[in-house]
Structures are given as structure tokens and as C-alpha cells.
Amino acid sequence: MPKTFTDIPLTRPKTPLLDSIAAPADLRLLEPKELLLVADELRAFLLYSVGQTGGHFGAGLGVTELTVALHYVFNTPDDRIIWDVGHQTYPHKILTGRRERMLTMRQKDGLSGFPKRSESEYDTFGVGHSSTSISAALGMAMGSAQLGRERKTVAVMGDGAMTAGMAFEAINHAAHVDKNLLVVLNDNQMSISRNVGGLSTYFSKLWASKFYNQLREKGKKVLSQLPQATHFVRRTEEYMKSMVSPATIFEELGFYYVGPIDGHDLPLLVETLRNLSEIKGAVLLHIITHKGKGFAPAENDPVGYHALNKIEPKSAIIKQPAPSAPAKPKYQKVFGDWLCDMAEQDNRLVGITPAMCDGSGMNEFAERFPDRFEDVAIAEQHAVTLAAGMACEGSKPVVAIYSTFLQRAYDQLIHDVALQNLDVLFALDRAGLVGEDGATHAGAYDISYLRCIPNMMIMAPSDENETRQLLYTGYMHTGPAAVRYPRGTGPGATIEKAMTALQIGKGVIRRDGAGVAILNFGTLLPTGLRVGEQLNATVADMRFVKPIDETMIRELASRHSLLVTLEENSIAGGAGSAVSEFLASQGIVMSVLHLGLPDHYVDHGKHEQQLASVGLDDASVLAAIEARVALLGLR
Helix, strand or coil: CCCCECCCCCCCCCCHHHHCCCCHHHHCCCCHHHHHHHHHHHHHHHHHHHHHHCEECHHHHHCHHHHHHHHHHCCCCCCEEEECCCCCCHHHHHHHHHHHHHHHCCCCCCCCCCCCCCCCCCCCCCCCCCCCHHHHHHHHHHHHHHCCCCCCEEEEEECHHHHCHHHHHHHHHHHHHCCCEEEEEEECCECCCECCCHHHHHHHHHHCCHHHHHHHHHHHHHHCCCCCCHHHHHHHHHHHHHHHHHHHHHHHCCCEEEEEEECCCHHHHHHHHHHHCCCCCEEEEEEECCCCCCEHHHHHCCCCCCEECCCCCHHHHCCCCCCCCCCCCEHHHHHHHHHHHHHHHCCCEEEEECCCCCCCCCHHHHHHCHHHEEECCCCHHHHHHHHHHHHHCCCEEEEEEEHHHHHHHHHHHHHHHHCCCCCCEEEEECEECCHHHCHHHCECCHHHHHHCCCCCEEECCCCHHHHHHHHHHHHHCCCCEEEECCCCECCCCCCCCCCCCCCCCCCEEEECCCEEEEEEECCCHHHHHHHHHHHCCEEEECCEEECCCHHHHHHHHHHEEEEEEEEEEECCCCHHHHHHHHHHHCCCCCEEEEEEECCCCCCCCCHHHHHHHCCCCHHHHHHHHHHHHHHHCCC
8 A cells, every 4th residue: 555644744755766767768667566665665755756846646646556567568758648737747757857956846937737748758748637548649650650660658637638529539449450558547427626517427327227126126135145245245235336338438439448556555556557458449447546645735635635745844834924914816726716606697698618617716605506506527628619608598607717728619709709799708727827837828929819800809907906807797798708916916996895897899098198108908907107208109909909999090190100009919810900900900000019819829838927928027028119210210
């Protein structure tokens, strides 16, 4: 059994055997009995390193034994292991030559929190979004076969990821092409939040079926006549549950199914993986694990311990904020409060999320309005079309979704919602850069990919109160609308309880100046105001990207020599592009400076570091404007 820890160590634990493993090849030199000690040391080091840096660790604790077994049995990196999502890959990183760099996890210029091909040859496929591993693994198996290479290919799939349609599309294709592929289904009954949907309740429904219970009762009657049969009856029932029915669904889809087996039984895992590595065709190994295994608090609260903040020494924790400076609410809290307030006023409101209830701030809404809350699991495409269908019948759906995940439902957004001009409000969380989660989770493109869609209204609030009021504005609007807001806290604006629909397509002047006008879209307004103060520039809070405030743009262009657009979105196709497109359509020729996200992916780090790296901090914005002013000879 794995060693269980109750505390996160603040000092580096002694891990002599783990320290001797510079690469999986070293792991494969060990005796099988030594692997148990490696797993214990790996789990201890994982707890220590995440305590130092913060990050995901519940999923990693759950696959510690699996990670050891995979790298022990398979000849990595030549054999391919493809991880799904990436939350579970910290043990993999530790075993693949990155142990001493784990203390740089999610920091600028440090290790990524997800698999990244440029980081290690053992990271065979970069991931951040769910449910891609089987498709990628199948592609690798087919590519290797085409080039005549003999290598094993393994996809490690969490059970939460199996709720996405993409996983079943890949499974269907894998059976058709008949390539050698092993899929390990890590069944811990969790993704980030608890799983929902038909797949996760499939087995439960089977156990409640009339056929199963008739068989169960008849079996009990027969076996009860035998001496000391009680234990045997119970074990027989357990085996029926664990071995018969899961095979049906996967074998009908064309996979050779094995399991479920205990995913924390390391010798069993090694033996099973060795046997399966010799089987030809598509194979699915079903393992049962516990998220957070080996760390008692995480086992008891897997949702709360999905990820950790950095653990500070107790002496550093006693510092409390002054009573006069209450903590600012996160934007997710602002959204969650608005959702509850709006639901109280309008019983047509329905809240929809694709497995992001906790992250989107919907917990209170889910508790207070359970009949109007829909968590559709990791199924973004379904979430959007479900909302469209509900809107057809007069409901008022609010889809709470991360900007980066809405990318996965782009066709549904266009074809099912916007084309039919349906009344759906999109609350786009994590818009802009997202800090330590890096490029895979950045909401860098939503303005660009939404702006080109007819019927869409796009709003970019600059603070917490404006977020609340624009959510209300979008909700009261007839037709599709989106409000984008960032991760974390805002500037601390006073939030008005009353909800007021703002005039659609109208911005406001926050500072009046001369020469230069800064047109801000979103939460970079404080930077715009500070820079505007130094330059005596006009600063406009545009609020709306579409429809854009054409009257204000024309007026600002008429009395300024330089327009500067400021946004935390890709410059290509972004809000600044909308400004230039309008000016061109009106035949207005003047200098425009676009400041936003550049045409490359922004690596992980603290949000402030990311902004500085792309020229969106105060100093960089000021320098860019001053350089353009000098180039134009305006001063």
C-alpha cells in the first residue's frame, strides 16, 4: 500500500533512491521490489515541491504508481506516453530528468505546469485542454507504422476526459484503423469537479437494473444454502460489478478491455502493462485510483486539493491584511453574485457550465437554484448547442465558460447560436493572460474570433462594477452577447447592487487631455489612466468592442494627432483592428498605435511578468507611445 502523508513537508525529504534516477532508463535498472520505495519517495518529493511552488497535485498523487509502472515497462522516450490534460504529469516530470527544476514550476522561465514538447523529449504531446490524448496517440501510432517504426503508444486518459465527444470520436476511429494502441483509463470519479453525465452514471444504473438485481437475489438464495457462503456472495457481487459490465461499452466500440484493476497496486500494474504491451490492436486498461492518494487531506477533499497555492512557513502566515483594506472580490465572485441576483429576478435564467462550476464561481448558484443549473461535463460543444436549444423555447441561458475553452465550440457558437440570433449570454472567464497556467489556458483570442461573427455583441468591462452592469446589459439584450473578464481580482471598484443596462455601443471618457487619445478595451484601464496622466492624454473606456462606439472614435480622431488602442487580446483581429477598420471605412487618415498581445504564445509566469514581457505594463506602454510621438514629430 502507498505510504500516507498527513502534512506537506516544508523541507526537502530524503529520497536517495529517487535521487539516483536521472532518467527512466535508470528506473528500469531497479529490481521490481524497489519500485514501491521509488513510489513513496516520488510522492513525498511531489508534496514538497508543490508546497514550495504551488500548482496541481491531486491528480499527480493519484497516478504516482501508474507513472512509475509506465516508465518501468515501456522504453520511453522511444515508446510514446501521451498524457491527457496535464494536471497529472508532475510525477512524470520528476522521473524524466526534471526533478531539480521542479522548484521552478509555473514560474517565469521555469517548468510548465503541463506537458510541453519543447521542454522535454519525454513530453510527446503538448496538452492543456481535455480529451485530446487518444486522438494524438492514435495519430502517433499511425505515423510510426507508416514509417516502419516499431514502438509502443500509450494514452493516459482521465475518466473526466471521457465525458468529451472527442474521446469517443478517437475510440471509434482507433477500432477502425486497427493500430497498436493502449489506452489507460484512470478512473478516479473526478475531473476537476465531480463527474456528471451519462458515462459516469452508466455503471450505477446497471447495478440498479431489474435484470442485475434479479440475478443478484437468485444467486444469494442459491449460495445461502452453502456453509459460510456470506463472504463468497459478497465477493461474487463485487467481481460482477467490477469485471463484467465495464467491458461491454468499450468492447462494443472495438477495444479489447481489461480491468478494472487497482491503480495503486504497483506490482499488479507492472505485470498487467507488460502483458498488454504484447497484445496487438486497440486495448483499454481500466484502473481505479483515488485522486490525492497518499495525502490524507487531499483524499478527503479532492476538489479542494486539486491544486495548491505556495505553502508559506507558519511564521510568515500570521501577517493579516489591515481591517481598512478588505480583500477585493475576484471577477469569478462578481459573476457568481450577479448570476444569483439575476436568477432571483428572472426565473427564465439557466446557468450552464462545461465542468467549471468551481472555477467559474457558480457554486452558490448551483446550491440555490439546482433546477436551473446544468453542468454538462467536459463537453463545450454540447454546452453551447444546449443553450441554443433552450433559448429556442424561451429560456435565458447564461453559459459560463473560460475564453480558451469556448474555442472548442466555435462552430456551435456560429452555426447554432449566432446564425439563428438566439438569446444566449456568454460569460467569458479567464480573458487575457492567465499567469502560471500559461499559453494553453490564455484567453488571448476571444475578441478576434468573436468580432467577425454577425449578430454578436462583445463587451469588455474595465472593473468589477462595470462587469456586473455589462453582464446585466448583455442579459437584457435580445440576441447573443459576450462579456469578457479576467482571472483574479480587479482594481477594487465599488460594486453597485442595483443593476443598470448601459447604453449599447457607448464608451465613456475617463480623462480628457490633448494630442494623444488612449482607447482602452477591458481591464488595462488603470494602466491607461496612469500613462494618460503622465502624457496629458485623453483616456476612453470603450466598454463595447461590437458594436464599437463610432461616434466617440470619430470625435477623438478629430481633435487628437494619435490614437492608441489598448487591449489584453491578440492585436491581430482585435479591438484595435476594429478601430482602424472604422477609420478606413470613413476615409479618416491618421496615426494609430495598436498595443495588445503579439503574434506569439506567451509563456507562463506571474501575470505582471507576462504583461511586461509583451509591453503592456505601465513603463512599456508609456515608452511605446512616446516613441510613436517622437517618430511622428508631434512634440
